Amino acid sequence: MKPDKSYLEFIRSLKQKIINRRYQAARLANREQLLLYYKTGKMLSDKVKVQKWGTKEQGWPLLREAKTNALYLPQTGKAVSLDVGDANDIHAVDKRTVGNRLALNALHLVYGKEVVYADLCMLTTK
Numbered sequence: 001m002k003p004d005k006s007y008l009e010f011i012r013s014l015k016q017k018i019i020n021r022r023y024q025a026a027r028l029a030n031r032e033q034l035l036l037y038y039k040t041g042k043m044l045s046d047k048v049k050v051q052k053w054g055t056k057e058q059g060w061p062l063l064r065e066a067k068t069n070a071l072y073l074p075q076t077g078k079a080v081s082l083d084v085g086d087a088n089d090i091h092a093v094d095k096r097t098v099g100n101r102l103a104l105n106a107l108h109l110v111y112g113k114e115v116v117y118a119d120l121c122m123l124t125t126k
């Protein structure tokens with residue numbers, strides 16, 4: 001017995017609607033995640049300016065330590081940029097390398113991809 005054509009068309013249409021909604025939901029979630037990252041960057045930038053984070057007055061080591069301590073929060077990553085920038089400026093000159101490192105963080109932490117994403121870091125000063 002062959003299925004009714006209207007039934008098959010209904011199922012095809014329903015499946016397509018489900019797929020379209022999944023894509024729409026993913027786009028909206030990604031948009032919100034990107035907005036959060038942008039707002040976080042803006043908040044950090046404002047703190048750097050107002051509270052002198054990362055300046056000679058505050059000290060780079062304290063800022064770097066605070067960033068490392070934040071890694072204990074879930075889905076948090078870090079891209080070291082000391083090797084591609086100026087030691088006295090938090091904003092690396094080589095944006096592409098930093099962007100690639102951050103993208104690897106996102107691929108692993110947000111999308112669950114099995115990629116090498118963490119930078120090397122010192123564990124002890126003994």
